[in-house]
Amino acid sequence: GAVVSQHPSRVICKSGTSVKIECRSLDFQATTMFWYRQFPKQSLMLMATSNEGSKATYEQGVEKDKFLINHASLTLSTLTVTSAHPEDSSFYICSAAGTGLHYNEQFFGPGTRLTVL
């Protein structure tokens, strides 16, 4: 199957700082990438969908100015948590879908655990 990587796997930051998380498709071109958030012992909640070269589409209740998403190439999407606060601490997971794959399949990255002190 297709491989999706995320970097970093863990990040600890101070309140008020910004954190950038990268999501890369390693062996396919990801025309669409998805960002999810997973709270402890809860399910994945879709935050936003990004198509390469276009602005991301955010789900209701997700602040687009706080969670900046850039999908500038077919292999890379980034999520920047701006002015992070402790309530932003969570597990962030990206997934990707793209050419050569079934259009309804998503391949998931390993996730990034963000802890804001």
Add this chain to the structure above:
Amino acid sequence: AQSVSQHNHHVILSEAASLELGCNYSYGGTVNLFWYVQYPGQHLQLLLKYFSGDPLVKGIKGFEAEFIKSKFSFNLRKPSVQWSDTAEYFCAVNPVLRNFVFGPGTRLSVLP
């Protein structure tokens, strides 16, 4: 709004016991259905998927699931679980041309 429910929050079984995890969804149109597994400390992995055709789907590691359209269900089964099956299991529904919706997850603990 679309929703996905999973019957059990936490299931505890002994090795060799049979497993059935329930999943129901509330979307009335055409859907694609998935079961994902998340082992402790690891990322989501696809167990199996249903797009069309035979409603009984076989996946990896001996898992299978049955799509019953009239019941809006997609239950996951395994005849004999192993300790290594201990993980979190997520049912996901992807209505055609819409985004994935995940169920809340079921934690499976298999006792050796």
